[in-house]
Structure formats: C-alpha cells, structure tokens
Amino acid sequence: MRGCPQGMTVLRPQSAGEAVSLFAENPAARPLAGGTDFMVLWNMGEADGQTMLDLSGVREWRSIRKTAAGLSIGALVTHAELRDDPVVRREFPLLAQAASVVGAEQIQNRGTLGGNIANASPAADTLPALAVYEATVKTVSRKGARGLPLLQTFAGVKRTSLEPGELIAAIDIPYLPKKPYRQLFRKVGTRAALAISKTVAAGLVWLERDRTVRELRFALGSMAPTVRRLRAAEDMVRGKRLSRELAAEACELLPRDVSPIDDLRSTAAYRLHVSQNLLSDFLLG
Amino acid sequence: MISLTVNGRKRNFKGPPFKRLIDVLREDFGLTGTKEGCGEGECGACTVLVDGKPAASCLIPICQMAGRRIETVESLGPPGRLSPLQRSFQEHAGTQCGFCAPGLLMTASRLKETGADAVRVGLSGHLCRCTGYMHIVESVTKATRPRRKR
Numbered sequence: 252m253r254g255c256p257q258g259m260t261v262l263r264p265q266s267a268g269e270a271v272s273l274f275a276e277n278p279a280a281r282p283l284a285g286g287t288d289f290m291v292l293w294n295m296g297e298a299d300g301q302t303m304l305d306l307s308g309v310r311e312w313r314s315i316r317k318t319a320a321g322l323s324i325g326a327l328v329t330h331a332e333l334r335d336d337p338v339v340r341r342e343f344p345l346l347a348q349a350a351s352v353v354g355a356e357q358i359q360n361r362g363t364l365g366g367n368i369a370n371a372s373p374a375a376d377t378l379p380a381l382a383v384y385e386a387t388v389k390t391v392s393r394k395g396a397r398g399l400p401l402l403q404t405f406a407g408v409k410r411t412s413l414e415p416g417e418l419i420a421a422i423d424i425p426y427l428p429k430k431p432y433r434q435l436f437r438k439v440g441t442r443a444a445l446a447i448s449k450t451v452a453a454g455l456v457w458l459e460r461d462r463t464v465r466e467l468r469f470a471l472g473s474m475a476p477t478v479r480r481l482r483a484a485e486d487m488v489r490g491k492r493l494s495r496e497l498a499a500e501a502c503e504l505l506p507r508d509v510s511p512i513d514d515l516r517s518t519a520a521y522r523l524h525v526s527q528n529l530l531s532d533f534l535l536g
Numbered sequence: 537m538i539s540l541t542v543n544g545r546k547r548n549f550k551g552p553p554f555k556r557l558i559d560v561l562r563e564d565f566g567l568t569g570t571k572e573g574c575g576e577g578e579c580g581a582c583t584v585l586v587d588g589k590p591a592a593s594c595l596i597p598i599c600q601m602a603g604r605r606i607e608t609v610e611s612l613g614p615p616g617r618l619s620p621l622q623r624s625f626q627e628h629a630g631t632q633c634g635f636c637a638p639g640l641l642m643t644a645s646r647l648k649e650t651g652a653d654a655v656r657v658g659l660s661g662h663l664c665r666c667t668g669y670m671h672i673v674e675s676v677t678k679a680t681r682p683r684r685k686r
Contacts, residue, residue: 253575259554261599283597287577290556290595294575303554307600331589355661356643357583357592444660445578 254293260302267311267391270418273304275393278415280304284327284366287358312365312420315339321425323389326365326418330377334359343424345380345453348436352376355444365419368404371411371477376438378478379453382470386424392417405477431455435533439525441516448473449517452529464488464497469533471526473516474509483507484530498534502527540601542567543611553599558582560598561608569609569638573663580662583639584608590643590661609638612645621645621679630675632666640664644676652677 262280264270274280280302283289292298306312312325315336322338333339333350340347353359353367353376367375368388378401387398393416401422406412413419435454440446451472457465467488469481484501491497511522538549542565549560561567561584573581575594582594585607613619621644624630631637640662647658655676656669664672 254554256552256555256559256597259552259597261553261597263553263599286595286597286600287592290597291576294556294594303597305597305599354577355580356658357580357590357661358577358595360586360589360591361595445580445663 253296254299258300262302262304263308264304264306265308265310267309267420270304270306270309271391271393271416274418275416277302277304282306282369282418284363284369285329285361287354287362288366288370288372306418318423321423324364324422324424326368326420326422327363328365330354330359330362330364330367331356333364333377342426343380343384345434345436345455346377346384346424349377349380349438349451349453352438352444364422368401368422369411369413369419371405371407371409373408373476373478374448374451374473375478376448376451376472379451379470379472380436381422381424382478382480383453383455383468384424384427385468386422388419389421389423390417391420396420398423402478402480408476427455429457432458433533433536435529437529439529447516450474450511450522450526450529452526452533454530454533456534458493462493464491464493467501467534469530471509474511474522474526476510479508481505481508481530488534493534495535498531501534502531505530538598538602540598540603541605543607549598551598554597556594557584557596557598557601557606558593561593561606567608567610571635571638573635573639578663579636579639580643581636581639583642583662585642585646588646590646607642609641612641619645621676624679625672625675628675628678629667629671632664636662636664636666640672644679647676650677650679 262273264273282304284306312327314325316323330350330353334347367377381401386401388404389398433456438451439449454469456467467485472478483504488501505527511519513519558572561570571581572594573579577592577595582592583590584593587605613622655673
C-alpha cells in the first residue's frame with residue numbers, strides 16, 4: 252500500500268533560480284512544498300516512483316513582504332505564519348481566519364499557501380478568502396514571470412492552469428481601497444477541527460449610508476469544481492438598497508455560479524441551502 | 537546524508553531521502569514512542585515537534601528535515617522519571633490504549649495556556665478513540681509542570 256521511498260527521486264533546489272532550472276530539465280517532476288496533501292496520496296501508495304522537486308530549501312519564497320500596493324506572500328509561507336502574522340490579521344483578516352481552520356495545528360505548521368493553490372482542491376479553505384481579496388498568483392518559469400488572477404489559476408478539480416515548468420513564487424494581495432462595512436469567513440464542516448469543508452464562504456460588502464450596496468464580493472469553496480465568486484448575485488445587488496427581498500433574490504441566483512454535488516461529505520441540497528443561508532445572513536447582518 | 541537533531545542528539549541518516557520522518561524515527565533511530573494512526577494527517581497520533589512546533593511525522597519526507605530539531609515523546613521523560621505532564625496523564629486516566637498519547641503529549645507540552653477551553657482548542661488536532669476527551673483535558677489542565685524552556 253504505502254509508497255516505497257527507494258523508488259522516489261528527490262531534487263533539492265536551494266534557490267528560486269535553481270528550482271526553475273531543475274523543473275525545466277525535469278518537467279515530469281512534482282513540486283513539493285509542505286507535503287500535507289501530497290504525502291497523504293503517497294501514503295496510500297498512489298504516487299509512487301516519482302521525481303519530487305522539493306521546494307523547502309527555497310528561502311526567497313518563505314517571507315511576507317509589504318509592497319506599495321499590498322502584501323506579497325511567498326508561496327512557501329505556512330498557514331500558521333499567515334494565521335499569526337499581524338499585518339495579515341489586520342489587512343486581510345479573512346485569510347488569517349481561513350488559515351486558522353486548515354486541518355489543525357500540525358497541518359498549519361507545515362502546509363503552505365502556494366501548496367494550497369497548487370493542490371487545487373475544490374474544498375481548499377484559503378481560496379474563497381483569496382478570491383474576495385482578488386489575489387494574483389505570481390509564477391516563474393524559464394519563460395519568465397507572470398501573474399494570474401486567482402480564479403484563472405484553476406482549471407478543474409485538482410487541476411491548475413499552470414504550464415509545465417511553471418512554479419508559484421508568491422501570492423499578491425492588493426490592499427482594500429476602503430474598509431468593508433461587513434466581512435465574513437465561515438467554514439462549515441462536520442467538526443471544528445480536521446474537517447474537510449462541506450461549504451466554505453468568504454464575503455466582503457461595502458454599503459452607502461442609506462444601505463445601498465456599493466459592492467459585494469462573495470466566494471464559495473466546495474460548491475463547484477473550483478472556487479467561485481457569485482457574479483450573478485454580486486451584479487444584481489449593486490446599487491440596490493439592502494432588504495430581506497433583495498437578500499432572497501440574491502440567494503435565488505446562487506445556482507448560476509455554483510454546482511454543488513453529493514459526495515461522502517455532504518449533499519448538493521444541503522450545500523446549496525447552507526450556502527444560501529450564509530449569503531442571506533451576511534447581507535442582512 | 538541528512539543531518540538533524542533528535543531529542544538533543546545529532547543524528548545522521550544515510551537512507552533514501554523520501555523515507556518518512558516517522559519511519560526514520562522508529563526504524564532507523566529506534567524511537568518507537570511515536571505511533572502512526574491514520575497516515576492522512578487527520579488523527580494527530582504521529583505528532584512530533586519540528587523546531588518546537590507540532591507536525592505530523594507521517595507526512596514529512598526526511599529530506600525536508602535537514603538541519604531541523606526534532607523532539608519525540610522520548611524527550612519528555614524516560615521510564616521511571618516521567619515529566620509532570622506524563623504523570624498527570626497517568627493520574628487522571630488520560631491514557632487508555634495509549635496510541636494517541638505520544639502525539640497528545642507533544643502538542644500538550646507546547647501549549648501556552650492551560651485553561652480547559654484553551655486546552656480543548658489546542659488539542660483539537662488529536663483524535664482519541666478510547667477515553668473520550670474529558671480525562672485528556674483534565675490531565676493537561678491539572679498537570680503541574682515547569683514551563684519547558686525555549
């Protein structure tokens with residue numbers, strides 16, 4: 252069952268440049284960050300005989316940097332570091348909260364933000380927060396560097412749109428232009444820790460004085476093959492005054508952007524209903 | 537060769553770099569206190585401290601541990617000279633089959649707050665299938681332990 256260590260080849264770059272070169276020379280290699288997702292597969296004997304590109308020696312990708320526009324979070328920053336970072340907690344509290352519910356302490360100390368993105372699980376807890384903060388995924392490859400809007404980074408369940416030889420270097424998050432009126436992060440799982448989400452939500456809303464919606468951003472995970480922003484509901488409420496009727500109307504639009512399924516963790520009906528309640532409660536406060 | 541510090545002692549590992557930390561500890565270094573439960577990072581049984589922080593040793597290839605400082609349950613206290621925390625687990629029936637105890641002890645040894653609620657949150661990454669959690673939480677809250685240094 253278990254993977255066989257003798258069958259694995261490990262490449263250990265010590266710098267970003269070396270990582271890019273080694274990946275270009277070994278395009279079939281599998282990038283490894285904290286290993287909290289990959290090693291589960293490997294322990295099941297489902298990932299044997301591979302070449303691993305162990306990124307844990309790449310120091311450049313381990314820090315959180317302030318830029319003029321926002322924060323640039325290195326791909327190898329752990330969930331525990333995000334959870335505890337004072338600037339992340341102040342500027343991007345939904346991301347800090349999301350990081351604090353990934354697995355449990357033992358996973359948060361090892362798992363990384365870049366790994367959470369690269370693994371592309373529909374249930375990844377940090378992704379709805381990154382989606383409402385409109386993060387950009389910065390990558391490097393031999394062809395150069397580029398930035399991908401977060402939502403375009405995912406191609407499907409456990410699939411990214413990264414090209415062969417392309418590695419995530421950082422996640423850039425712009426500061427919010429104005430403090431939101433209300434914000435929400437909520438993970439719904441079977442228990443408080445060590446649960447995989449049935450649905451996971453992040454929301455930001457800005458209101459005018461008369462409760463007219465200036466802007467709504469709401470994202471859901473575990474509700475579609477990839478993380479989704481609720482574009483139909485977001486567009487519909489813009490410029491309208493908040494009311495019970497408006498919230499109900501917004502909830503009706505949820506299925507335009509998500510397509511929950513029945514699986515071992517939950518049912519499509521439960522997921523949709525709970526997600527609609529989360530949106531409604533968020534809008535009505 | 538991979539060099540690391542285990543329970544204060546420098547160790548070298550010359551085997552395959554993708555061997556898991558838990559297997560190196562148990563098979564190569566003879567430290568069988570650390571147990572493997574689920575192999576998926578969901579039960580906490582295999583928890584050891586890596587540079588002072590709890591981590592699931594079943595999810596770590598040894599190549600990522602070069603230069604790191606590992607502490608296992610054997611670092612707490614040898615038989616006959618158990619730490620106050622270990623003695624408290626004995627006194628308050630925090631251990632039944634014992635499989636989850638080494639991991640629980642490692643996380644509990646690092647908890648900064650020892651009120652019942654803080655302990656419950658702090659130990660939420662550990663599953664016990666025998667005792668229920670009341671005795672475990674009590675074992676931690678009632679332990680009179682000198683703060684571990686560092």
